[in-house]
Structures are given as C-alpha cells and as structure tokens.
Amino acid sequence: MRYSASEKLEIIRLVEESTLPVRRTLEKIAIPHATFYRWYDLYHTGGPEALEDQQPKPDRVWNAGVARLVGIKGGVVSGVFNLESSDVGASDRRPRHDDHYHEA
Secondary structure (H helix, E strand, O other): OOOOHHHHHHHHHHHHHOOOOHHHHHHHHOOOHHHHHHHHHHHHHHOHHHHOOOOOOOOOOHHHHHHHHHOOOOOOOOOOOOOOHHHOOOOOOOOOOOOOOOOO
C-alpha cells in the first residue's frame, strides 16, 4: 500500500508520541520497520516535503544502464551469437563458455 506524504508524517508523529517501543508500535499499525526508518530519515534530512513520492527518472530504465555498460546504442546487440538464419528461434542454442564469437 502506498501512503501519501501526510499519512507518512502522521505515522512518524504517532510513533514518536507513542509510549510503546518503536518496534511494537510499528507492529500494531502494520508498518515494516525498514519502511518507517526510511521515511524517518527522509523527514529528518529533508523535512515533510521529502516524504512526497518521487517520479521515476526516464533515464533510470534497467536496460539503459546495461546498454551503457556494454557500449551499445538502441539496446540491440547484433552478431553476438553468430547464428545461422535457420538457427534463429532454436530453443536449444545457448552460448557456452567455449563458444568463440568470431566470423567463420
């Protein structure tokens, strides 16, 4: 379940004002302690506005990082497996450690 910034702040204040230990209070309201402490750290370092949900950044796509890592553009790797056209789609073809990737 996603909580709004105001709900997160309310939960932080509830835990701070509770006479029970933090872990016990969190158990009663069914908030994982790791989640609470993440919110708590955000609140104390950035104030209530830090509790707002952040929009994902468009450049933070998982395969964009992979593409940069291997130095490819457009996310397409061609010629890696050096397959014949009849092999395309063959389910039993997997690269092995002794495969050599060079033109025959």
